[in-house]
Amino acid sequence: MTSEWSPVTRDLPIGVFDSGVGGLTVLRELRRRLPSESMIYLGDTARLPYGTKSVESIVRYTVKATDHLVGLGVKMLVVACNTASAVSLDPIRSRFAPLPVIGVVEPGAAAAVAASISGRHLVLATESTVKRHAYARAIHALAPDATVDERACSLFVALAEEGWTDGDIAESVARAYIDPIMKAGRPPDTIVLGCTHFPLLHGPIREAVGPGPVIVDSATTTAEAVAARLTADGLLAESKARGTLRLLATDGPDRFAAVGARFLGEPLGAHRVELVDL
């Protein structure tokens, strides 16, 4: 396989796919970890949220979006959406083999298992990710005896999108979700942020869980997994110059830019966002 990857392939961008803006937290960590890599991000804002859709629809939408990214020329696909990672990873891997495809659930679960001493985990996620037990299944695949609590924290999504990520309201909401679990006997020693929106709430979540537990952020763990895979496959960008970034959305570039700037952690004008019709 290695012989097929020419220097041109190494300098292709990484394709990052999400159902909306949440995956920009993964993109941010990817750019921090791998500054020389070029990236194309596609947010399927026209069809969000994926979480409430049927498995068939989620797979169909993910295939459409990743077909578009692969058509633009990428050397790797990152599925930054938790729902799509839980549901569509196998079909996407078969479809584009041998293209490497990395989701956000497996790296987060692996990091949680590696970090835990007690084997007790708390997964904070959206209602749909909790309902699918995506992280619980991934953690149990690695550590069958682990104890996994899952808590749907719907308000975290709204807080992150509204930009209310610190202060009294965010802290009260975090405590309301987390206190009942931390104050029960035998609290978890890892907290998995199982939604791409939640790294923005890191401060209030830390406040609520106290100094003890390790907070596992699937954005940073996915960036590590991508770096490891690029290295293993000999696919790291050859050029040391700063990588380029293209941002695509299927609807609402204005809102994508306004909300996305907070997720990406840098200013973002709507003119930067290309509208694509899938």
Added chain:
Amino acid sequence: MTSEWSPVTRDLPIGVFDSGVGGLTVLRELRRRLPSESMIYLGDTARLPYGTKSVESIVRYTVKATDHLVGLGVKMLVVACNTASAVSLDPIRSRFAPLPVIGVVEPGAAAAVAASISGRHLVLATESTVKRHAYARAIHALAPDATVDERACSLFVALAEEGWTDGDIAESVARAYIDPIMKAGRPPDTIVLGCTHFPLLHGPIREAVGPGPVIVDSATTTAEAVAARLTADGLLAESKARGTLRLLATDGPDRFAAVGARFLGEPLGAHRVELVDL
């Protein structure tokens, strides 16, 4: 036209359409105001949220859903979704004429104009309703000199769906949205709840606006408009028995029942919700 409406027509149900569970607050007020009327509610939960979709998609989805309701036999259509009311009312009225079609925006706007002395209104709604200026346009159509502030309150939706509709968090959120407007010079004297989720937050909203302003709830005003129209058209149910209720959803009957019970204000088992494929 009157001659066409037989007693059979009068005893047909009212069809109520929404993109999800929010319209159940309208259904609740309809059932309170018109207890002898039978009703069929259809929540298009598979395609929610409508707010972020294009106008063409919203009209297409609304037509599909209301076609289904009309096919079941209804004497009136209530479009309980703010987005669909703002976008799809004219096409739906033409499609089903002479069937009466009532949306939620016009009754709310009319009630606000009737209640206001100062001509200053505050509309609390979702981001998409605010962006379309649906209520501002409807208020200005009736009172061109009115001053209309519009405030997107995204967290109210999450609070209502989570069931966190009173207590510190709900009150802090309401104050965070509303205080800057109420504390500026010349505050509004009507507060329009321009999202079907918001009647559940009536308590915290009242706390935040103080005792002065009139809170106009588009659920109760729509129920009044429906009652007035049924009376005017001679379409009130002849039977005085309690009307029947059918609940349809296009996806997730479990979640529909769990969240919907709070919106409808009565217990709701998932077995009560019929899944329809549109």
